[in-house]
Amino acid sequence: MYSELSVPETRVLSVASHVVSGNVGNKIAVFTMQSLGCEVAALNTVQFSNHTGYRQFKGTRVSAGEISDLWEGLKQSHLDDFDMMLSGYIPGAEAVEAVGRIARELKAKGSKDFFWVLDPVMGDNGNLYVAQDVVPAYKGLVEFADLILPNQFEAEVLSEVKIVDLTSLTQAIEVLHTRFGVPHIVITSVTLPHPDHPTKTMWVVGSTRTSSGKPRLFKIVFPAIDCYFSGTGDMFAALMVARMRQAVFSSPDHETLKAQKSWVSDDSVETSELPLAKAAEKVLATMHEILTKTSASMDADMVKIKAALGPEPAADDEAAEYKRKMHLHKSKAAELRLARNLDSLRFPKVELRAVPM
Numbered sequence: 001m002y003s004e005l006s007v008p009e010t011r012v013l014s015v016a017s018h019v020v021s022g023n024v025g026n027k028i029a030v031f032t033m034q035s036l037g038c039e040v041a042a043l044n045t046v047q048f049s050n051h052t053g054y055r056q057f058k059g060t061r062v063s064a065g066e067i068s069d070l071w072e073g074l075k076q077s078h079l080d081d082f083d084m085m086l087s088g089y090i091p092g093a094e095a096v097e098a099v100g101r102i103a104r105e106l107k108a109k110g111s112k113d114f115f116w117v118l119d120p121v122m123g124d125n126g127n128l129y130v131a132q133d134v135v136p137a138y139k140g141l142v143e144f145a146d147l148i149l150p151n152q153f154e155a156e157v158l159s160e161v162k163i164v165d166l167t168s169l170t171q172a173i174e175v176l177h178t179r180f181g182v183p184h185i186v187i188t189s190v191t192l193p194h195p196d197h198p199t200k201t202m203w204v205v206g207s208t209r210t211s212s213g214k215p216r217l218f219k220i221v222f223p224a225i226d227c228y229f230s231g232t233g234d235m236f237a238a239l240m241v242a243r244m245r246q247a248v249f250s251s252p253d254h255e256t257l258k259a260q261k262s263w264v265s266d267d268s269v270e271t272s273e274l275p276l277a278k279a280a281e282k283v284l285a286t287m288h289e290i291l292t293k294t295s296a297s298m299d300a301d302m303v304k305i306k307a308a309l310g311p312e313p314a315a316d317d318e319a320a321e322y323k324r325k326m327h328l329h330k331s332k333a334a335e336l337r338l339a340r341n342l343d344s345l346r347f348p349k350v351e352l353r354a355v356p357m
Contacts, residue, residue, distance in 0.1 A: 005346055007242050008249045010038045011081060013106070015067075015099050016088030016234060018044035020059075023336045024051040024231035025089055029238035031338060033086075035345045036242040041079070043070055045090050045099075053230045054331045064094035071102050082106060083114065086241050088234055089121040092130075093137040100141040107144065113258050115245070118145035119237045122154050139180075146262040147184040147244065147276070148176070149237050155187045165192060166357070169205060170217065177209045183262035184208050184244075184276050188236055190219075200224045204284060205357070208265060208276045216271045217357035220284050225291050227298065231336050232287065239283040239345075246282075247275035270356075277354035285348035293344065294337045301333040 012033055017025030026042045033040045045067065048059035074080050085103055090096045103116045120138045123129050135157055142148055142158060156163050158180070161172040169190065176182045190203040202224045207215040248254060248263045257263055257275070265274055309326065313319050338345065 005037050005246075006250060007037045007246045010083050010242065010245050012038050012040045012241055013043065013082045013085045013102075014040050014088075014238070015043045015045060015086065015090065015102070017046040017048065017091075018042070019048050019050050021050050022230070022332075023235075023338060025234050028231045028234050028336060028338065029086060029088065032235055032238035032345060033242055035338075035342055036239075038242055041074070041082070043067065045088075045095060051230050051331075053228075054328060056328075061091040062095070064092070064098040067095055067098045068101070071098075080106070084241055084245060085114075085116045086119070086237055087116070088119045088237060090134075093133040096134055096137040096141065100137075100144065103141075104144055112261060113263070115146045115263065116144065117147045117149065117237060117241050117244070118142065119149045119233060120154050120158065121233070122157055124151055124153050126153055128157075142176070142182055143180045145182060147186065147240065148182050149186050149188055149233070149240060151189045151233065152187055152191065155185075163190070163192070166194075170215065170357075173205070173207050173215050173217065177207065177215055178213050181213075182209075183264050185215075186240065186276065186280060188233060200226070204280055206276050206280050206354070208274045210267045211264075216274060218271050218274070218277045218280075218354040219357050220280055220352050220354050222284055222288055222352050225295050227295055227334065229291060229294060229334050229336060230331075232291070235290070235336060235338075236283060236287060239286055240279060243279035243282045244275060247278040251275055272354050272356055274354075281350050281352060281354055282348060284352045285350045286344055288352065289344035289348055290336060290338065290341055293341050294334070297337055298330075298333040302330065305329045305333070 014026055014029050016029055019027050026044055030040045030042050046061045048057045050057050085106060087099050090099050107114055152163055155172050159172040159175040161168055161175055163169050163172055173185055176185050186206040188204060190205050201221050204220045207217045248257055251257055312322050
């Protein structure tokens with residue numbers, strides 16, 4: 001069955017959060033990558049009952065020392081032979097630095113095709129949701145990553161360029177390529193006014209640098225769904241791990257490309273034919289299918305929930321409790337539906353195409 005996926009055998013170290021219930025962090029990343037045939041070792045950075053979007057949760061964060069100790073345990077049993085690494089949410093600057101040491105150690109082992117995908121989870125929509133000292137910690141790490149996956153706000157934080165139009169977007173990516181030397185960049189959610197695009201669309205913008213450090217920019221425009229889903233960034237990152245490796249190993253010049261540091265394609269490769277662009281197309285195809293199906297299931301669930309809860313009470317204290325319950329039900333209904341949509345994970349219908357910018 002997995003041979004049909006054409007994703008090569010891949011061992012991944014996935015460093016991210018974990019929840020007992022729901023689909024965020026490593027809970028969704030591990031399932032996604034395993035469904036595509038990857039062998040995944042999960043190093044969890046938090047252990048929460050549920051994601052924080054519920055506004056109430058229990059659990060603990062893993063310290064930098066515990067992260068390092070778990071890594072030492074893997075090494076002493078010779079369980080550190082990874083092809084790729086994915087890092088997501090990491091709680092605190094010291095923990096970020098500990099994860100960075102693991103990545104640098106893996107890269108220093110000498111395998112040219114070891115590849116680190118870094119999702120610099122810091123905030124969104126103009127707001128940080130990590131401590132201020134996490135920002136310089138990430139800035140000290142991105143130069144070692146092969147592919148980074150910031151959202152628009154995180155790209156602004158790292159590049160120190162406010163993204164307000166195509167010019168500033170290009171400038172931010174140029175900074176990430178030149179100042180930090182990042183080979184591959186995908187900004188996972190770009191919202192900018194543009195006369196050619198309707199208002200209910202978003203972009204994914206990616207770039208693989210040339211041999212001289214110049215960006216090779218592409219965009220994929222996709223329809224926005226009017227709902228907030230937790231875990232979409234984690235799912236996107238996990239899909240990029242598998243699909244990037246698949247795109248590299250199935251490219252016409254794969255033997256040459258695999259030997260290149262960070263899998264950077266020759267300058268002669270057309271932007272829309274870059275492995276990064278091909279990977280992003282498949283990732284967006286899966287994301288769109290899963291989110292569309294989740295949205296439909298959520299709408300059906302909310303009809304039942306509203307009928308069960310009845311109308312909102314008039315009294316303030318009762319109304320507050322009603323709203324709390326409604327938020328909890330809505331958060332649960334918005335959990336991404338993966339287990340019953342495996343075909344969308346494995347065999348998405350690719351209709352959204354990368355276009356050079």
